[in-house]
Amino acid sequence: MTSLAVARNVLRRILRDGRTLALIVILPLFFVLIYGNSFSGSYSDLRIVVVNEDNGLASVRTAEVGRVTLTVDLASAFVAALDPNVFDIVILDDADEALEWVGNGVWAALVFPKSFSNAVVSEAVRASGERKTEFEGNTVTILPSEPVAGPLTKLVIDDSNPLVAGAILAAFDSAFAAVLETQQSSVTVDSLLDASRLYEGEIRMLDFTAPGIIGFAMTLITVMLTAMAVVRERTGGTLTRILIAPVSAWQVTLGYTLAFSLVALFQAAELFLVSLWLFDIRFIGDPGAVILVIVLFAIGLQGIATLISTLAKNEAQAMQFVLFMLIPSIMLSGVFWPLETMPGTMRAISYAIPLTYANAALRKIMLTGHGLGALSFELSVLGAIAFVTLFLSILSMRRQAYTA
Amino acid sequence: MAAEQVIRAEGLRKRFGKRTALDGLSLSVSRGQLYGLVGPNGAGKTTLIRTLCGLLRPDEGEATLLGWRMPSTRVRSQLGYMPQDFAVYDDLSVMQNLEFFGRLYSLRRAQVRERANELLNLVELTDRKRERVGTLSGGMRRRVSLAISLLHKPRLAFLDEPTAGVDPKLRRSFWDHFNRLAEQDVTLIVTTHLVEEAQRCHVVGFLMDGRLLTQGTPDEILTQTETTNLDDAFIVLQEQGQVKS
Numbered sequence: 001m002t003s004l005a006v007a008r009n010v011l012r013r014i015l016r017d018g019r020t021l022a023l024i025v026i027l028p029l030f031f032v033l034i035y036g037n038s039f040s041g042s043y044s045d046l047r048i049v050v051v052n053e054d055n056g057l058a059s060v061r062t063a064e065v066g067r068v069t070l071t072v073d074l075a076s077a078f079v080a081a082l083d084p085n086v087f088d089i090v091i092l093d094d095a096d097e098a099l100e101w102v103g104n105g106v107w108a109a110l111v112f113p114k115s116f117s118n119a120v121v122s123e124a125v126r127a128s129g130e131r132k133t134e135f136e137g138n139t140v141t142i143l144p145s146e147p148v149a150g151p152l153t154k155l156v157i158d159d160s161n162p163l164v165a166g167a168i169l170a171a172f173d174s175a176f177a178a179v180l181e182t183q184q185s186s187v188t189v190d191s192l193l194d195a196s197r198l199y200e201g202e203i204r205m206l207d208f209t210a211p212g213i214i215g216f217a218m219t220l221i222t223v224m225l226t227a228m229a230v231v232r233e234r235t236g237g238t239l240t241r242i243l244i245a246p247v248s249a250w251q252v253t254l255g256y257t258l259a260f261s262l263v264a265l266f267q268a269a270e271l272f273l274v275s276l277w278l279f280d281i282r283f284i285g286d287p288g289a290v291i292l293v294i295v296l297f298a299i300g301l302q303g304i305a306t307l308i309s310t311l312a313k314n315e316a317q318a319m320q321f322v323l324f325m326l327i328p329s330i331m332l333s334g335v336f337w338p339l340e341t342m343p344g345t346m347r348a349i350s351y352a353i354p355l356t357y358a359n360a361a362l363r364k365i366m367l368t369g370h371g372l373g374a375l376s377f378e379l380s381v382l383g384a385i386a387f388v389t390l391f392l393s394i395l396s397m398r399r400q401a402y403t404a
Numbered sequence: 405m406a407a408e409q410v411i412r413a414e415g416l417r418k419r420f421g422k423r424t425a426l427d428g429l430s431l432s433v434s435r436g437q438l439y440g441l442v443g444p445n446g447a448g449k450t451t452l453i454r455t456l457c458g459l460l461r462p463d464e465g466e467a468t469l470l471g472w473r474m475p476s477t478r479v480r481s482q483l484g485y486m487p488q489d490f491a492v493y494d495d496l497s498v499m500q501n502l503e504f505f506g507r508l509y510s511l512r513r514a515q516v517r518e519r520a521n522e523l524l525n526l527v528e529l530t531d532r533k534r535e536r537v538g539t540l541s542g543g544m545r546r547r548v549s550l551a552i553s554l555l556h557k558p559r560l561a562f563l564d565e566p567t568a569g570v571d572p573k574l575r576r577s578f579w580d581h582f583n584r585l586a587e588q589d590v591t592l593i594v595t596t597h598l599v600e601e602a603q604r605c606h607v608v609g610f611l612m613d614g615r616l617l618t619q620g621t622p623d624e625i626l627t628q629t630e631t632t633n634l635d636d637a638f639i640v641l642q643e644q645g646q647v648k649s
Contacts, residue, residue, distance in 0.1 A: 236492075244457060248477070
């Protein structure tokens with residue numbers, strides 16, 4: 001009976017606490033919705049560049065009318081075979097320019113040589129023997145001919161994200177297969193391609209996820225610590241005592257930021273060193289750039305944590321609000337699953353998560369060795385988040401003293 | 405010549421939801437006065453103090469402290485506030501608590517040390533100054549809190565039940581100290597539930613339902629209520645207050 005009384009009391013107190021009650025109901029729903037929506041499974045908006053120099057013609061020898069030229073347009077057929085929902089295809093004229101774009105917002109570049117159609121058809125006939133085709137209303141027999149020497153189709157792929165690279169290659173394979181099928185060919189794709197990987201396949205799944213996991217660990221610890229500390233300071237009455245002294249809210253906020261930035265930097269150093277030492281994660285970039293990213297990221301996190309502490313009446317609530325923030329952080333920031341696999345609505349949330357930018361910036365530095373110049377977008381967003389949340393947390397700090 | 409008015413409050417009104425905590429309250433306290441704020445639980449004493457300090461914004465009315473209209477940041481360095489809860493860092497030592505809050509008032513390290521030692525002497529915690537506050541008893545923590553509030557020599561101090569849980573001997577020495585501070589022109593607003601403490605105030609204000617029912621020297625209150633001790637006087641006042649509302 002006593003246990004029942006205890007249980008009744010616990011439940012009654014939960015029911016009294018509107019915010020906790022709301023969190024109990026909403027949190028699981030939130031979790032499932034994000035989970036369900038973020039694994040749509042299919043990719044979209046993968047940007048690739050195609051340079052189509054193929055003249056679309058195939059010159060073949062026939063048994064009936066001698067050498068004729070067929071119009072087959074196989075490179076265009078290949079492009080048409082790519083799913084427009086998956087790929088965002090940019091057509092360029094300049095092959096060198098196209099190859100340069102890879103790794104800078106473009107996942108892959110394909111350069112079809114002038115003789116692409118010709119090469120495919122002649123290879124096909126050579127491999128599978130003579131066959132019939134329609135030519136100017138008549139059926140003609142194409143005869144196998146000498147192999148055509150010519151440049152292969154050039155493919156460069158950004159393999160910094162092994163998942164995306166794998167998905168792109170698979171899609172290309174099936175598009176090529178569809179094209180070759182029209183030519184009844186048993187030719188393999190590989191014999192047509194001069195494929196290269198930007199990072200030579202050196203980036204493992206571990207390397208790819210490491211920056212995000214480190215960022216997530218920082219999010220977890222920094223937000224939790226800061227939110228708890230501020231809530232405790234408020235509920236313990238010491239915040240009132242601080243703010244009634246001749247100090248301003250910005251001085252207090254800055255003090256907090258300074259202290260927790262140091263903690264965050266220490267944590268980050270620990271995370272990086274242990275990851276490097278135990279798992280030899282890829283880190284080819286500038287450590288200074290990493291520190292800059294970490295500091296901006298940490299300030300933003302603290303700002304968010306201070307805002308959370310304003311909403312939370314007590315430490316238990318603060319904890320739940322932190323969870324609210326952490327779930328989308330790990331699932332939607334592209335740590336495990338690329339943003340490109342998420343449906344638009346989920347991706348909109350991704351763009352509101354600081355970890356999305358920290359992860360992208362850290363990957364650029366650690367995996368691909370990009371310098372600060374390539375990080376201007378991520379750094380400006382992280383900087384803006386840091387600035388705005390710091391400003392808001394100063395306001396919230398001031399408010400907290402009055403409501404304490 | 406009338407003494408300088410250190411606190412002037414006009415028509416303060418503050419509501420929390422449906423409950424009226426301050427109901428058009430006006431108050432003035434002159435310099436060097438030891439002002440005792442008494443009244444039943446929930447009378448609005450803490451709300452009044454928090455509003456005067458600028459920690460709560462009144463819905464109506466205004467308050468002026470040391471010539472500054474509240475809320476003002478200028479007045480803060482001269483203001484002492486001891487909240488009813490302990491408001492100390494349990495995980496720091498007594499001395500570390502004092503040092504931290506002292507630094508907030510831009511006192512130099514040596515100054516803080518000196519003042520801290522004086523006040524630790526007053527609250528009789530000199531031999532415990534290296535101990536963590538969390539290990540001290542409730543009464544001792546309150547003493548730490550009082551020391552923090554007086555560290556920067558405020559000209560005006562609000563002390564919300566400074567002696568709750570403090571033993572009688574020390575309580576008496578606290579009040580000796582309050583009287584000494586008042587002699588040095590420090591103005592103190594002290595809330596209390598104890599008659600013998602109210603007795604030692606220059607002026608006592610009796611608060612009920614967010615209104616100041618009466619105010620005067622302890623003798624004046626006795627005369628007014630036709631009683632012989634403040635205990636009876638407060639009961640009479642409380643009953644009168646209930647009849648009115």
